[in-house]
Amino acid sequence: MTESEAASSAKAGQEGRSNLLLRIAASLVLAPFAIASAYVGGWLWTTLVTAATIGLYVEWLAVIGARTPRLVVVGSVILLGMGWVDAGRMTAAHVGAVVVAGILAVAVVAPDRRFWAVIGILYALAASIASTAIRLDPVSGFAALMLVLLVVWATDIGGYFAGRLVGGPKLWPRVSPKKTWAGAIGSFAASLGVAIGFVALDFGKAIPMLALGAALSVASQLGDLFESAVKRRFGVKDSSHIIPGHGGLMDRLDGFVAAVVLAALFGFLRGGADGIGRGLMVW
Numbered sequence: 001m002t003e004s005e006a007a008s009s010a011k012a013g014q015e016g017r018s019n020l021l022l023r024i025a026a027s028l029v030l031a032p033f034a035i036a037s038a039y040v041g042g043w044l045w046t047t048l049v050t051a052a053t054i055g056l057y058v059e060w061l062a063v064i065g066a067r068t069p070r071l072v073v074v075g076s077v078i079l080l081g082m083g084w085v086d087a088g089r090m091t092a093a094h095v096g097a098v099v100v101a102g103i104l105a106v107a108v109v110a111p112d113r114r115f116w117a118v119i120g121i122l123y124a125l126a127a128s129i130a131s132t133a134i135r136l137d138p139v140s141g142f143a144a145l146m147l148v149l150l151v152v153w154a155t156d157i158g159g160y161f162a163g164r165l166v167g168g169p170k171l172w173p174r175v176s177p178k179k180t181w182a183g184a185i186g187s188f189a190a191s192l193g194v195a196i197g198f199v200a201l202d203f204g205k206a207i208p209m210l211a212l213g214a215a216l217s218v219a220s221q222l223g224d225l226f227e228s229a230v231k232r233r234f235g236v237k238d239s240s241h242i243i244p245g246h247g248g249l250m251d252r253l254d255g256f257v258a259a260v261v262l263a264a265l266f267g268f269l270r271g272g273a274d275g276i277g278r279g280l281m282v283w
Contacts, residue, residue: 031153038145041135049131050083053124055249056257059239060120063231063250066113074109075121078102082125086132092273099125127257130264137277143203144277147194148263151216152256154190159221162186176228184221191217204283212266212280216259223258227251 037048057075061067078101085094102121110117134148135141163183171179195213199206227250231239239248264276271279 027153034149035146038135038149039142041141045135046083046086046132049086049128050079052249052253053082053128053131054079055242056127056253057120057124059248059250060123060230061117063236063239064113064116064120064234066110066117068109068111070109071106071117074105075102075124078105078121079124079128082128086128095129123257126261127253130257130261133264133273133276134260134267134280135277137271137275139278140275140281141277143198144263144267144280147198147203147212147280148216148256148260150194150197151191151213152220152259154194155187155217155220155255158190159183159187162189172225175225175232179225179228187221188214188217191220203281208283212263215266216263219262220255220259223255226258227254 034048037045054076057079058067058072061071061075078098081101082095082098085098099122102125103118106117106121107114131145134144137144159179160183162185163178163180166180166182166186168180168182170177171181171184191213192210195209196206198204198213199209203209204212227239231237239250242248263280267276267279269279271277271282
């Protein structure tokens with residue numbers, strides 16, 4: 001190794017350590033606040049979800065190069081409307097009306113890249129609906145939401161450390177150059193550890209919980225790859241720099257959005273609209 005290569009490697013190592021410290025510091029602030037909000041539920045959780053989904057939508061518009069004042073305002077109003085519905089009684093009619101209104105409003109207002117703008121409002125609306133619907137169950141909602149959050153966090157942490165420690169072949173270099181198969185396996189293993197923890201605490205039977213943890217981990221990783229593909233499509237590295245060490249809200253929540261939507265759909269199929277949390281946690 002030449003002197004310049006050694007210096008470059010040392011610099012990269014220092015930047016990696018600095019980035020890790022930033023990630024840890026940001027997580028130590030954000031994770032307890034998210035857990036506390038989820039525990040309280042009600043208006044606090046709905047407010048957090050609404051603010052986060054508006055941020056997701058605005059960042060999406062920035063990524064696709066369509067962040068105009070009109071689109072930002074229209075989408076934000078739609079997401080505030082969904083938050084109002086979420087805070088009250090989430091009926092299929094109300095949710096459907098807001099979703100249809102969102103699609104039509106964004107499609108009419110978007111000056112260009114209309115398809116991508118509509119995908120963005122649907123992405124944010126899906127995150128809003130699923131995140132709130134899971135928590136509505138007064139008995140199992142908090143546990144179900146914690147399962148999703150912990151699986152997503154474990155998937156992220158397991159993938160990060162396994163990828164850095166083991167390295168090896170890339171998972172999908174055209175979409176995400178840094179992700180490796182070792183990282184994907186580490187993510188999967190970490191999610192199973194979370195599922196085992198829930199089983200040990202008497203939340204569900206072993207096989208269903210392990211299967212659920214595995215499915216949510218795969219969804220989280222696919223959500224991460226989806227966001228990477230969108231950013232690569234438009235030549236963007238980070239959705240923003242709002243979270244130190246993590247980038248933007250899209251960079252931090254991409255896996256959660258995919259996992260929580262899958263969890264809500266699965267809970268709905270088992271427990272109905274009023275028992276999504278129960279549908280996930282009761283076996």
